[in-house]
Amino acid sequence: MESLTIGELAVRSGVAASALRFYEREGLIHASRTGGNQRRYDRAELRRVAFIKIAQQVGVSLDEIREALASLPENRTPTKGDWSRLSARWRHRLEERISVLERLRDQLTGCIGCGCLSLQRCKLVNPSDRLAGRGAGPQMVLNPPGD
Amino acid sequence: MESLTIGELAVRSGVAASALRFYEREGLIHASRTGGNQRRYDRAELRRVAFIKIAQQVGVSLDEIREALASLPENRTPTKGDWSRLSARWRHRLEERISVLERLRDQLTGCIGCGCLSLQRCKLVNPSDRLAGRGAGPQMVLNPPGD
DNA sequence: CTGCAAGTTGAAGTTCACTTCAGCTCAAGC
DNA sequence: GCTTGAGCTGAAGTGAACTTCAACTTGCAG
Numbered sequence: 508m509e510s511l512t513i514g515e516l517a518v519r520s521g522v523a524a525s526a527l528r529f530y531e532r533e534g535l536i537h538a539s540r541t542g543g544n545q546r547r548y549d550r551a552e553l554r555r556v557a558f559i560k561i562a563q564q565v566g567v568s569l570d571e572i573r574e575a576l577a578s579l580p581e582n583r584t585p586t587k588g589d590w591s592r593l594s595a596r597w598r599h600r601l602e603e604r605i606s607v608l609e610r611l612r613d614q615l616t617g618c619i620g621c622g623c624l625s626l627q628r629c630k631l632v633n634p635s636d637r638l639a640g641r642g643a644g645p646q647m648v649l650n651p652p653g654d
Numbered sequence: 655m656e657s658l659t660i661g662e663l664a665v666r667s668g669v670a671a672s673a674l675r676f677y678e679r680e681g682l683i684h685a686s687r688t689g690g691n692q693r694r695y696d697r698a699e700l701r702r703v704a705f706i707k708i709a710q711q712v713g714v715s716l717d718e719i720r721e722a723l724a725s726l727p728e729n730r731t732p733t734k735g736d737w738s739r740l741s742a743r744w745r746h747r748l749e750e751r752i753s754v755l756e757r758l759r760d761q762l763t764g765c766i767g768c769g770c771l772s773l774q775r776c777k778l779v780n781p782s783d784r785l786a787g788r789g790a791g792p793q794m795v796l797n798p799p800g801d
Numbered sequence: 802c803t804g805c806a807a808g809t810t811g812a813a814g815t816t817c818a819c820t821t822c823a824g825c826t827c828a829a830g831c
Numbered sequence: 832g833c834t835t836g837a838g839c840t841g842a843a844g845t846g847a848a849c850t851t852c853a854a855c856t857t858g859c860a861g
Binding site: 542543544568569 | 826828
């Protein structure tokens, strides 16, 4: 068994066949064809699909994922090093996302103490009424001054 | 200034007026009306909007947010205690979300080391081919056995 | 009291990420 | 060689979360 049918890739990746066809149309993955026009996937495509799923978890759009995948070499199967570089890129994104959520958690904990969630009164959630911060909303949480 | 116009609420909350009207149609926020049919928001609505924004950051759908907000008292302005209870609920969600992402980060770090991201070969990302785990895909990351 | 920015409505449009459908063809087991 | 499940295509549909539009009304500043 050298290559996978779309059904096999679907089962092994946990992504619906219709989504795999969609990803192909969108240029995220590639498939060769049999004489009868059926898709056959190289095992390397499993990594691409895994990468797509993980990136989506991190909150990256398919557009950005495509862009990232485009940086992989076309002419050869990506090496460990290729994947490492991509992973490192997402890792940074991931850490940013985590720190937003942690900040949110910490501030929410503070607000559980004071019972507030006000955009207007709670300094933790939104200092923008006092601080002449540009932009409205819970700035402290979503765009901390430390950035 | 006792109540806010939709424009004022939009500026102070950082949510577009069209979105505020949408939220009202969806039963997430409420407004009283002037003689001329314009919306006037009680300051307490700012908290609701803040809550909506924060919950969305945590990845909660508007449906679920509506459900949560429905648990607030109808007849009086929510107290600190009311908001505390709701916040505590989301805090739990938030911590789950954070731990998914942290797990992802840790495993991605591991994979940067080995250069892999395979659904098939990397035990860290996906043991489902060896372990008779139900469900395909990167199970270790998305649904860790520890749950 | 007038001008004009800000507000109102319902309906339709948008983007994202897919799924579903209809009408076919392919391929593997009996 | 026939049946049956798996696969193919393009087009249309879905749902979430809004935005835009057109046509009209309100309300405050001067």
